[in-house]
Amino acid sequence: MCPPEHFTVEYAINPWMDTSVPVDPDLAVKQWDRLRETLVGLGHTVHVLPAQPGLPDMVFAANGAFVVDGTVYGARFKHEQRAAEAAGHRAFYESQGWQFMAPTETNEGEGDFAYVPDAHGGLILAGYGFRTDPAAHAEAQEVLGRPVVSLRLVDPRFYHLDVALAALDDGNIVYYPGAFSVASQRVLAQLFPYAVLADDTDALAFGINLVSDGYHVVLNHEATGLAHKLAAVGYQPVPVELTEVRKGGGSVKCCIAELRH
Incomplete structure (x- = not known):
């Protein structure tokens, strides 16, 4: 995770970003701290990547890479405003001794990649259409x-x-059908x-932008309908409030890069 000190x-x-709507920086940090404390309270270890001035979207740590079995497929951002974030993420992974593979194709890390470990022997779901080039899907498969x-x-x-989609456990997902092509x-x-x-309601409330450890599902507090659905099938919803970072077009999952050894 990366704190929103410069967010x-x-x-x-x-479409969610509106430069005329102010961000409360103190509240953004406070809400981010609560999210971090929530994860720690659930028994998870959180590594903190230092924020860098001039990179306001670095709080969305999920976009910096995609990790499976200790191998890191790095990000290459589409927009120049975020391009410099990639180096900070790479430095973190290399300092931790992870095997880092630099990309040649445009991709935005876990923003467009999701891993379902036990589905069909371990499956990567990959999105394209707006940020990640489809050629990155083939590159990720090889890496x-x-x-x-x-x-x-x-x-x-x-x-x-x-x-639009998130892994819930080793074999199942949650998603919003309307975000995808018919095929x-x-x-x-x-x-x-x-x-x-x-x-629609929970998708537009960033409810699917969640993280799950297979039982606890940490999600935006506004997605009440989705929380009920998850509880009904055996998961434990853990709502958190992230009103400020939402102004940048992200919520829980966007703030968290999952480290899969």
Whole structure:
């Protein structure tokens, strides 16, 4: 995770960003701290990547890389405003002794990649349409040695896969069908017939931008309907409030890069 010490909305590179809406920097840090404390309280270890001046979106740590079995596939951002973030993420992973593979294709890390470990022997779901080049899907497959399923995003409000789909446990997912092309919806229905489906309201509340450890599901507090659905099928919803970073077009998952050894 990377603290929002320099977070602000200085530019607009997704439909959620509005430069006329001010960010409360103190509240942003306070809410981020609560998220970090929530994860620690659930028994997880959190590494903190230092924030860098001039990189307001670095708080969205998920976009910096994608990690499977100790191998890191680095990010190469589409927009120049975020391009310099990649070096900071690379420095972190290399300092920790992770095997880092630099990308040649445009991709935004876990923003557009999700890993479902036990689904069909370990499956990577990959989004394209707005940020990540489909060629990065093939590159990720070669780097990480897992089959990649390409999914086309068609609604600009769901510009990254992680605002439209999330892994819940080793074999199942939650997603919002309306974010995907008809063909991609068919693929998801075939691969995950028991997936939890989110509706428009919870999807637009960033409810799917969540993290799950297989039981606890940390998600935006506004996604009450999705929380009930998750509880009904055996998960434990853990709501958190992230009103400030939401102004940048992200929520829980965007703030967390998952480290898979």
